[in-house]
Amino acid sequence: xxxxxxxxxxxxxxxxxxxxxxxxxxxxxxxxxxxxxxxxxxxxxxxxxxxxxxxxxxxxxxxxxxxxxxxxxxxxxxxxxxxxxxxxxxxxxxxxxxxxxxxxxxxxxxxxxxxxxxxxxxxxxxxxxxxxxxxxxxxxxxxxxxxxxxxxxxxxxxxxxxxxxxxxxxxxxxxxxxxxxxxxxxxxxxxxxxxxxxxxxxxxxxxxxxxxxxxxxxxxxxxxxxxxxxxxxxxxxxxxxxxxxxxxxxxxxxxxxxxxxxxxxxxxxxxxxxxxxxxxxxxxxxxxxxxxxxxxxxxxxxxxxxxxxxxxxxxxxxxxxxxxxxxxxxxxxxxxx
Amino acid sequence: xxxxxxxxxxxxxxxxxxxxxxxxxxxxxxxxxxxxxxxxxxxxxxxxxxxxxxxxxxxxxxxxxxxxxxxxxxxxxxxxxxxxxxxxxxxxxxxxxxxxxxxxxxxxxxxxxxxxxxxxxxxxxxxxxxxxxxxxxxxxxxxxxxxxxxxxxxxxxxxxxxxxxxxxxxxxxxxxxxxxxxxxxxxxxxxxxxxxxxxxxxxxxxxxxxxxxxxxxx
Numbered sequence: 001x002x003x004x005x006x007x008x009x010x011x012x013x014x015x016x017x018x019x020x021x022x023x024x025x026x027x028x029x030x031x032x033x034x035x036x037x038x039x040x041x042x043x044x045x046x047x048x049x050x051x052x053x054x055x056x057x058x059x060x061x062x063x064x065x066x067x068x069x070x071x072x073x074x075x076x077x078x079x080x081x082x083x084x085x086x087x088x089x090x091x092x093x094x095x096x097x098x099x100x101x102x103x104x105x106x107x108x109x110x111x112x113x114x115x116x117x118x119x120x121x122x123x124x125x126x127x128x129x130x131x132x133x134x135x136x137x138x139x140x141x142x143x144x145x146x147x148x149x150x151x152x153x154x155x156x157x158x159x160x161x162x163x164x165x166x167x168x169x170x171x172x173x174x175x176x177x178x179x180x181x182x183x184x185x186x187x188x189x190x191x192x193x194x195x196x197x198x199x200x201x202x203x204x205x206x207x208x209x210x211x212x213x214x215x216x217x218x219x220x221x222x223x224x225x226x227x228x229x230x231x232x233x234x235x236x237x238x239x240x241x242x243x244x245x246x247x248x249x250x251x252x253x254x255x256x257x258x259x260x261x262x263x264x265x266x267x268x269x270x271x272x273x274x275x276x277x278x279x280x281x282x283x284x285x286x287x288x289x290x291x292x293x294x295x296x297x298x299x300x301x302x303x304x305x306x307x308x309x310x311x312x313x314x315x316x317x318x319x320x321x322x323x324x325x326x327x328x329x330x331x332x333x334x335x336x337x
Numbered sequence: 338x339x340x341x342x343x344x345x346x347x348x349x350x351x352x353x354x355x356x357x358x359x360x361x362x363x364x365x366x367x368x369x370x371x372x373x374x375x376x377x378x379x380x381x382x383x384x385x386x387x388x389x390x391x392x393x394x395x396x397x398x399x400x401x402x403x404x405x406x407x408x409x410x411x412x413x414x415x416x417x418x419x420x421x422x423x424x425x426x427x428x429x430x431x432x433x434x435x436x437x438x439x440x441x442x443x444x445x446x447x448x449x450x451x452x453x454x455x456x457x458x459x460x461x462x463x464x465x466x467x468x469x470x471x472x473x474x475x476x477x478x479x480x481x482x483x484x485x486x487x488x489x490x491x492x493x494x495x496x497x498x499x500x501x502x503x504x505x506x507x508x509x510x511x512x513x514x515x516x517x518x519x520x521x522x523x524x525x526x527x528x529x530x531x532x533x534x535x536x537x538x539x540x541x542x543x544x545x546x547x548x549x550x551x552x553x554x555x
Contacts, residue, residue: 081465092460
């Protein structure tokens with residue numbers, strides 16, 4: 001669907017060149033929800049803007065449905081933009097047009113007749129659940145509602161691709177969920193390919209099917225969302241997806257014995273291993289903290305346990321645990337008694 | 338002087354001012370907004386950034402704006418003569434008034450346009466909107482309250498400028514104040530005209546602001 005070949009974007013600044021996107025090559029397949037994650041200044045925004053020609057690459061080629069869009073002229077770019085919708089962090093609605101007029105403007109751009117426009121505005125508002133807001137101005141809407149209008153407007157042209165530029169970054173947690181649900185719905189119902197850039201890893205977890213991690217203009221890692229979270233390879237990715245379960249210091253100090261963080265992935269369950277260890281070795285395993293997350297319907301579990309017992313037994317138990325669980329981190333080692 | 342005479346004088350002067358101001362503000366609104374758009378569009382990377390056109394237009398505007406109106410009135414005489422066929426009378430004054438008002442308004446309109454959120458322009462471009470749609474449906478729509486304020490300020494300045502119309506026999510309220518109030522020491526006429534002007538300017542400002550606020554939907 002969308003293929004990048006050695007795409008480079010260089011901004012000429014007064015003193016030096018700024019390489020915003022550096023030699024990026026990747027492929028987004030039809031129907032994917034493809035996420036590009038990374039910190040600010042990683043080049044995500046610039047990269048996504050090359051897909052609809054808002055940013056021209058300095059070198060390299062971009063193919064959309066087999067057509068090289070970097071060779072397009074002004075007119076062809078305008079035609080391309082009609083099949084690529086876009087939504088933004090700050091919604092970018094026209095403040096002096098009502099919700100209905102904002103959507104109608106998008107329809108007008110696509111040369112849809114007045115009569116048809118009136119019908120489509122209603123349909124689109126229904127799609128995003130804002131039937132009753134047609135005649136109000138954006139200023140009286142909440143952030144989530146504004147983004148829904150943004151989505152309705154972006155879908156006006158029945159695009160094949162929807163670009164989302166930090167589309168949930170200005171929203172609170174609950175509203176973000178709503179928008180994520182709508183986007184997922186659009187993806188399944190209408191089959192629209194979604195390209196979503198964000199620094200919010202929570203959104204990545206919930207929405208994306210595939211993730212590319214960007215750092216300093218380069219894509220440093222690309223994989224299915226589950227693999228990115230379960231088995232990050234690059235140090236920067238590890239930092240991004242880092243599991244943030246922390247045991248309060250006071251608790252850690254009071255706890256006798258070693259504290260371990262057990263991380264398991266996939267379908268294996270952790271509980272039998274805990275039970276078995278308690279039974280087979282002369283140790284006491286105590287659960288201090290735990291969390292299981294499902295990403296793309298597959299679990300990633302994290303359990304923090306303390307282990308107490310005679311040194312030799314603890315060692316044997318640890319050997320067993322290490323052999324059965326993907327990742328074991330020692331959080332605290334007890335002082336030798 | 339009798340009250341009825343003062344009223345008659347004031348009425349005549351008001352009609353002259355009204356003629357000069359209404360013709361020049363109408364032309365200035367058209368030309369000033371156009372020029373303001375040129376300034377804005379040629380300065381914006383998202384649209385048709387062009388340093389040469391922008392620099393040239395900016396330079397011409399700055400030159401005209403730096404000339405005091407009374408001197409502009411004289412300097413433009415050949416142009417005025419070519420356009421209206423005479424260099425005296427209220428009609429002749431409309432030419433330099435229009436030129437002064439246009440350049441003044443152009444700068445204010447440029448400011449109002451640059452207040453428009455760049456994200457909205459980007460979003461419209463991303464939709465595939467063409468240049469005409471961006472001008473008519475986005476820029477002018479979003480900047481309208483600001484443009485109304487710009488026109489209000491320009492209108493008040495033109496009324497002020499039109500006081501110098503007397504030097505070329507243009508008449509008007511300002512001219513009345515100078516000839517009767519200052520040169521003939523008729524303080525009552527000076528007083529009446531000043532009060533009258535204060536009321537008119539206040540009204541224009543209040544009405545302009547009301548319209549702008551009404552149109553703002555933020």
